[in-house]
Amino acid sequence: MAYAIHMEREPEIKLEEWIESVNSTEGCRINNEGVSAINPNTGEEIHISGTEGDVEVLFQTKGFLGIGKKSSWEMCITFFEGRASFKPTKDFEFTETPVRVVIFKLARQLSAKVVGDEGEVYEW
Template identity: 35%
Template structure:
């Protein structure tokens, strides 16, 4: 859901990608960066060491928000479940 317009956003393709708007410097500079991949009912993202350690990482925050919205869990490659809260 677009929080500014209320428009419902749906993915109709069997495979697609989503980006996150990330601040790129110390000033107001920001850019869209690839973050999520969707395929056959599964959303994946690269859990970098920085993301795992930084509760304010924008991709981590987006993953938490997505999981909260759709009632999903964040599960690692080895089956470990991550329980993160939005910061």
């Protein structure tokens, strides 16, 4: 199983307040519909169902000299049984990583803490 980071608190986060917090936070949005991808070998479309409270994060890349800016929404955060979870990427240590920015905004709003699978607390 892959390493994950979680946002949690006591009492656990209620789905309704999670959705409200996500809806009021720039750079993220609820996506309960899941994700689709194309199998490059067969061309078959594969769909993975989402769950209520799943969150997409906005990623923006700047082209050379600011030309060719691209934006994409990517499914990053799952919400299950009162906590949000995501798999950190190599760039998670950088302060401006979109997932990191969003998760800490949400954690502050919900008075939650961000912890790793091994119990370590992240406080940036």
